[in-house]
Structures are given as structure tokens and as C-alpha cells.
Amino acid sequence: MSGDRIPFLDLVTVHRELEGELISVFKTALDTAGFIGGPMVQEFELDFAEFCESRFCVGMASGTDALRLALIAAGVRPGDTVVTVPLTFIATTEAISQAGARPDFVDIDERTYTMDPEKLRSYLKSECVRSPQTDRVVSKRTGGPVTAVIPVHLYGQMADMDPILDLATQYNLIVVEDACQAHGAEYLSRRKGRWCKAGSMGRAAAFSFYPGKNLGACGEAGAVTTDDEPLARRCQMLRDHGQSRKYVHDIEGYNGRLDAIQAGVLRVKLRHLAKWNDQRQERARCYDELLAGTEKTVVPPHVPSWSRPVYHLYVVRVGDREGFQEDLAAAGIGTGIHYPIPLHLAKAYEGLGFRRGDFPVAEQAASQVLSLPMFPGFSLEQQERVVTCVVESTKATGQRIQVPKPTRRQIVPAYGETVEL
Numbered sequence: 001m002s003g004d005r006i007p008f009l010d011l012v013t014v015h016r017e018l019e020g021e022l023i024s025v026f027k028t029a030l031d032t033a034g035f036i037g038g039p040m041v042q043e044f045e046l047d048f049a050e051f052c053e054s055r056f057c058v059g060m061a062s063g064t065d066a067l068r069l070a071l072i073a074a075g076v077r078p079g080d081t082v083v084t085v086p087l088t089f090i091a092t093t094e095a096i097s098q099a100g101a102r103p104d105f106v107d108i109d110e111r112t113y114t115m116d117p118e119k120l121r122s123y124l125k126s127e128c129v130r131s132p133q134t135d136r137v138v139s140k141r142t143g144g145p146v147t148a149v150i151p152v153h154l155y156g157q158m159a160d161m162d163p164i165l166d167l168a169t170q171y172n173l174i175v176v177e178d179a180c181q182a183h184g185a186e187y188l189s190r191r192k193g194r195w196c197k198a199g200s201m202g203r204a205a206a207f208s209f210y211p212g213k214n215l216g217a218c219g220e221a222g223a224v225t226t227d228d229e230p231l232a233r234r235c236q237m238l239r240d241h242g243q244s245r246k247y248v249h250d251i252e253g254y255n256g257r258l259d260a261i262q263a264g265v266l267r268v269k270l271r272h273l274a275k276w277n278d279q280r281q282e283r284a285r286c287y288d289e290l291l292a293g294t295e296k297t298v299v300p301p302h303v304p305s306w307s308r309p310v311y312h313l314y315v316v317r318v319g320d321r322e323g324f325q326e327d328l329a330a331a332g333i334g335t336g337i338h339y340p341i342p343l344h345l346a347k348a349y350e351g352l353g354f355r356r357g358d359f360p361v362a363e364q365a366a367s368q369v370l371s372l373p374m375f376p377g378f379s380l381e382q383q384e385r386v387v388t389c390v391v392e393s394t395k396a397t398g399q400r401i402q403v404p405k406p407t408r409r410q411i412v413p414a415y416g417e418t419v420e421l
């Protein structure tokens, strides 16, 4: 092995650089005993809402709580069906189940790995029927009304939101963005005629501040963003035992509050987020360039013209993934797989009755995706070592891989430019 180990993610250096500021957050909390709620939480909520170009932010104990409580606050009820994608972290579907609803899936786009709006369209058209009583669509599979859809902004890239939002309007669906991996990602909305931030497009959005995220706490934390004031108010009550005032419980809620120390930590780190996202984008550009000669064996991430991703992960697709991982591990380079088992095939969801072959695009992606090191502070020199090792591995063992075909292109008159759909 030449040189030091290159971790998949380095969370030590970044916190060392901010140590003084982070310790003073802890000191403020000790001096004021303001551990739950209070100014640290409120100030972070204001700052994060502004960052997301959203009217409200409600801090939560985790991204999972944020998703679950956003769904409930938005009106998802027990017995409903909520549609999402199979290639995501299980928290997306856990939140659906824990809101009392049943998860259902549509397949992903083979190049962006996010929800394929055409698959959503055909699901709503062919796999659902409209109920004359409620004017809702009912899933033929689950028998429940389909009330919400969760597009997941996977790896830091937003889903193709315009057609998803159009379908949601047409079929009366609530859209909750799973923005847990996409702090600061942007989407060029042809509908709105401008770039929109993750967390500002759906009825509500959920963020995770798990330590490894682009904006990570020093523990567990999450948040809901929304422009809908009553929804924000319901989230505030749901996270705090349904209280409208102390010991006045208008509804039964949960304990899903954002810890004040974590809010203070997040507020310090939020000031650095744009810079860190720039560093990730710069590293991604270099990966793209350095990997340019390996197209037949390593497929880099695809970024449509409507997307500005923040590279929570830099994910390539390879034929012989095990071989690559072994070669990189032998050179002291950490990698990850996000995610090896698409959720419809997870043991936890055996009862839903899905089979291999139901979502072939997600299944194939799950067997080929490989996440390379990516974090703020990841140096060009480290990156060159990673790519050298990838290139050597492709020469030794690299299997040719079918490169997914370009997606449809359409001229959007408002911009006079060609936009990939």
C-alpha cells in the first residue's frame, strides 16, 4: 500500500477545525441549561429555512422523525398507500409504515437513480383506479387510497420534480420530499422558470442531520421544511407530545424534538455548508475528468441539465463490484454501497409480496453502485490515488458495463434551451 489510508468519509478533521466554536455551543447550553427548545433551536430553524428558501423549518430529533411527522402533518392516514422508490435508505419506508400507511414503489430512472416520473405516471394510470366516492386513486395492489408520494433526492441529486408535481396535482397527491441527502441541491423548474432548492418544492420536505450528511450534527437530528404554516404548526405539536402550550395536549403526539445542543452545532456548521458543497462539487468534477478514460467499465454519475447536485455521495456503477471493492480495500481506500438490497426485496418487506424482477432498474443499480470517497477536505492528491487504483482495477478485472442510454431531450421554449428529461 502506498501512502496513508483514505477513508470513505473523514468526520474527524472537519470537527477539529471547528472545535472552538462547537465547544462554545456546549458552554452556552450549560450556562443557560437550555437543553430542549429555546433560542438555539429557533435560531437554527430560521437560518435553515432561509438556506432552503422555504418559509418554515421545524427541527426534529432525526430525519426519520421528520419524514414520519411531515407525512402525518400533511394528512396521511392509517390505511393510506404512499408511493416511493425501492433504491433508498429504509427510513423512507419506515416513516410511511409508522404513519400507519403502506409503502408502494415505482422504479427509478437508470441514469439519475431517482424516481422515474414516467413510471409514476404509468403506476397511477394502470395500477390504480379512481374511486368515484373520494376522487382519490386507489392502489389495485394494496386496496388503499394513494394519498402521497415521496421522491427521494438520492446521493445529493434532486428527483425530476416538475412532472412529479404535475402528476401529484392531477391525482390529488401530497408530495413530501425526502431531502435527507440533499442539503443545498438545486433543480431547474421549467414550471417556475428558476432554480429551486431541495426542501422548497413539495408540500413539505424532510432533512436528516445524521453526522455523515452534508450538514451533519454531532449526534442525531433532522428537520421538516415547508411553506405551509398550518402544516408547520402541526409538526411543532406532533414533535412535542401534541402540546399547543405546556401540558395542553390538543392531539396525541410524539417525542421528536431537536436537541438544543445539536441545533447550536448545526447553526455553526450551516455557515460552512455552501463552501463544503462547493468542495464536493469540485471533487466530483475532478472525478468525472479523471475517470474519463474508463467509460466502458466505470459509469460516473449522470447530471441532467436541470440538476445541480451536492454530491452527498459520488456513486459510480461497475460490473465487478466485489473485485473493485477488494482492490480498493487492499490499497487502503474506503468505499460504500448505497444500497445493496432494494427495499422491495428486503426481508422486512417480505409481507408486501414483491418479487425479484418487479423493479428491474433499481435491482440492477443495487447490484452495481459503488460509492467512492467524498467529503469536504478530501484532497486532490488523495483523489488521484483513488482514481489510479480504480484504473488499475479496471485493467486487471474490469468487466465491460452497459452504459445507460441518454434520456429523452426536449426543447423548453421558456429557456430556448434543450433540457434533459
Ligand SMILES: Cc1ncc(COP(=O)(O)O)c(C=O)c1O
Binding pocket: 062, 063, 064, 065, 088, 089, 091, 092, 152, 178, 180, 181, 207, 208, 209, 210, 221, 222
Ligand atoms: C434517504 C434517507 N432518508 C431518510 C434518512 C433518515 O434520517 P435519520 O438517519 O436522520 O433518521 C436518511 C438518513 O440516513 C436517508 O439517507
